[in-house]
Amino acid sequence: MIQIQGLTKTYHRGEMDTPVLMGIDLAIGRGELCAIMGPSGSGKSTMLHILGLLERASGGEYRLDGELVTDLSDDALAGLRNKKIGFVFQAFHLLPRATALKNVQLPFTYAAEYPPDAEERARGALAQVGLEHRMHHRPGEMSGGECQRVAIARALVTGPELILADEPTGNLDRRSSLEVIAILQRLNQAGKTVVVITHDQAVGGMCRRRVNLVYGRIDSDQAVSEPVEAATLLAALPAPEEPRP
DSSP: OEEEEEEEEEEEETTEEEEEEEEEEEEEOTTOEEEEEOSTTSSHHHHHHHHTTSSOOSEEEEEETTEEOTTOOHHHHHHHHHHHEEEEETTOOOOTTSOHHHHHHGGGGGSSSOOTTHHHHHHHHHHHTTOGGGTTOOGGGSOHHHHHHHHHHHHHTTOOSEEEEESTTTTOOHHHHHHHHHHHHHHHHTTOEEEEEESOHHHHTTSSEEEEEETTEEEEEEEOSSOOOHHHHHHHSOOOOOOOO
16 A cells, blocks of 8 residues: 655755654555554654655655555556545544534545535434444533544545544543544554554554654564554443533
């Protein structure tokens, strides 16, 4: 699904050059659940932005689903991004005045044609993350965990083959974090390729592969023999307290 060779990224600010990625070689197969990990400043988010066609690399080659994307035009990259990739970000990036249902339909506004069944597909995506009962609520009326689940539904609604999640549990409590990872694990089990950017070792242990970046280079790349099932940990938590009247 993803194949990069000799990937580099250098930021130029005035007369100063800041290298961030330095000769990355990495292949992620279709149907993998892979965590890209590392400390702050290791290049994780830059890697995600390049994988997600949000930024261009400074050098090297990147093939997405067999297609060389390195030299594609901005319009071609935007079309490919909308068709093949769903994004989940730490900060949710939901429109505050729009309902969950409207937020999930947002990717269709960037498509070549707005599909006539957009609302039906958005309802289905919200049902996949267990939020069909919250579809008419706005972000300010939902918890952080629910907002992140809306963001996952938005990532799913166009039927992408690749889900890229950038620190998806970074702003969440333990229960909400496990709910989010459980959803990503289910999506992977259903055939989606999922790449999670995280510094959280617990989240890395719930993925089937861990790639560690250190100072812009791959320090280690190893399979996780028995990934922890988030749903199992979730089931072991005490039941949440009912809100007081």
